[in-house]
Amino acid sequence: MANRNTDILFQLIHSLEKAEKRNFKLYIKRNSSRDDLKIVRLFDALDKMDDYDEAILLKKLKDVEKPQLANLKTHLYKELLASLRDLKSSESIELQLNEQLDYARILYNKGLFQQSLRFLEKAKEIGFTYGKYNFLSQVISLEKKIETLFITRSMRERSEKLAEEAIEVSGHIYRVFLLSNLAVKLYSFYIENGHARNRAEEKEVIELFTLNLPPQAKKAKGFYELLYLYQSYTWFAFIRQDFLMYYRYSKKWVDLFETHPIRIRVETAHYIKGLHNLLNAHFDLRNFKAFRKALESFEKFQDTPVCQQHENFRVHTFIYIMSAKINWHLMTGTFKDGLKLIPELEDKLQGFGQQVDQHRIMVFNYKIAMLYFGSGDHSRSIDYLQNIINQPVDLRYDLQAYARLVHLMAHYELGNYDLTEYLSKSVYRFMAKMKNLTVVEEEIFRFLKTSFRVSSRQLKPELEKLLSNIKHLEKNRFETRAFAYLDIISWVESKVYGKSMEQVIFEKYQASRHK
Numbered sequence: 001m002a003n004r005n006t007d008i009l010f011q012l013i014h015s016l017e018k019a020e021k022r023n024f025k026l027y028i029k030r031n032s033s034r035d036d037l038k039i040v041r042l043f044d045a046l047d048k049m050d051d052y053d054e055a056i057l058l059k060k061l062k063d064v065e066k067p068q069l070a071n072l073k074t075h076l077y078k079e080l081l082a083s084l085r086d087l088k089s090s091e092s093i094e095l096q097l098n099e100q101l102d103y104a105r106i107l108y109n110k111g112l113f114q115q116s117l118r119f120l121e122k123a124k125e126i127g128f129t130y131g132k133y134n135f136l137s138q139v140i141s142l143e144k145k146i147e148t149l150f151i152t153r154s155m156r157e158r159s160e161k162l163a164e165e166a167i168e169v170s171g172h173i174y175r176v177f178l179l180s181n182l183a184v185k186l187y188s189f190y191i192e193n194g195h196a197r198n199r200a201e202e203k204e205v206i207e208l209f210t211l212n213l214p215p216q217a218k219k220a221k222g223f224y225e226l227l228y229l230y231q232s233y234t235w236f237a238f239i240r241q242d243f244l245m246y247y248r249y250s251k252k253w254v255d256l257f258e259t260h261p262i263r264i265r266v267e268t269a270h271y272i273k274g275l276h277n278l279l280n281a282h283f284d285l286r287n288f289k290a291f292r293k294a295l296e297s298f299e300k301f302q303d304t305p306v307c308q309q310h311e312n313f314r315v316h317t318f319i320y321i322m323s324a325k326i327n328w329h330l331m332t333g334t335f336k337d338g339l340k341l342i343p344e345l346e347d348k349l350q351g352f353g354q355q356v357d358q359h360r361i362m363v364f365n366y367k368i369a370m371l372y373f374g375s376g377d378h379s380r381s382i383d384y385l386q387n388i389i390n391q392p393v394d395l396r397y398d399l400q401a402y403a404r405l406v407h408l409m410a411h412y413e414l415g416n417y418d419l420t421e422y423l424s425k426s427v428y429r430f431m432a433k434m435k436n437l438t439v440v441e442e443e444i445f446r447f448l449k450t451s452f453r454v455s456s457r458q459l460k461p462e463l464e465k466l467l468s469n470i471k472h473l474e475k476n477r478f479e480t481r482a483f484a485y486l487d488i489i490s491w492v493e494s495k496v497y498g499k500s501m502e503q504v505i506f507e508k509y510q511a512s513r514h515k
Contacts, residue, residue: 123135
């Protein structure tokens, strides 16, 4: 049986909301022909299927032969997109601008140049208002073409104005192009490697940043230039684990939108991503009060018409807010309360299907595993860690490494010492190969190796030694990654002081509130 992930038409139909399905039927009726009746039947058949199965589909469409099905599906796909464009045009600045440009081109082709110019002028006004410079280059190009064919008394004045606008637009496009390239390269580096693991890797990131940062970047002006500049600095700081800098630039990112609120509607996805990064920065810095305030603000935005407008926004807002809620329980030690989020999260993720990428699934598996680990349910923690370990090692090498380390520690907690001794060698080799070993991890492996040979009476001094050896590394920038993925200090303290890990972290949170 074919999987729903393999058929793009099936995916599109099952992403539609009720209003969109109803609009499609009305759209087809307005533009109906005999052939279109078949695509309506095809639409209904696919809509009712839980999984795509071509054999079952052909049985339902008895007058359609297999060779015809491919053409019919292509026709339906195009008609669905056309109906969605018709429905969503008023919600999208880009669609509105393209509509104006389409009208201008139609009138241009008819030789109605004056009428074409009116649409271009309107499109240009909207384009400059919202900073859509890529679109403006097309508008100005058509205007220039008209000026060479349609002679007016103001031709010289218009040509000079067009030349100035063309220079302004092309310059802006080039600067945005360079800055957006830098932001994408840095984000790609993070997705593949995670945080910088040592000075050599940090040097690589610094070189990537400096070589691709435009010379005049600090003089950037205009919304999109600043947006990609702040994004670049955000990723640069995050990769290097400079969490204070990460906070400053993620806040600049969000503040940029809040000083230009009209852009929130136009670039909603970028705004949502900015809010997510700001919350992550508060999490990394343990800014408890600021975290709660930012999360409340995000949740209010979630209910706004702008956020509810598209499925894409609703999905990613849910994901980022749920991630933040889990982070709250991880940093306050309220692990058991955090576990209550899992059923809703898993149900939603199942429903989202391909709208959630593999990287996000991996991150959630790790966070859920840490909730179970912290709450003392090490068996369930292992189940979620296996979901990461069994994946191909092709992204987030750091997360792959720490999943294996926590997996090892969970078996240690369960008393599976024979397995733990075997796993410790395997995990050590993996982390060494991936260049993921820091001083903290070396100390953990040293302790585990020693613990297999000592009595329970001798174990506490070894734990105290481990705590002493890693406690002073908590502020070391190249060691903070270990503490970010696993609060190893709290885990060791729980062993030394005879408390649960949950209790140790919660007491630290309570103490921070009285500072």
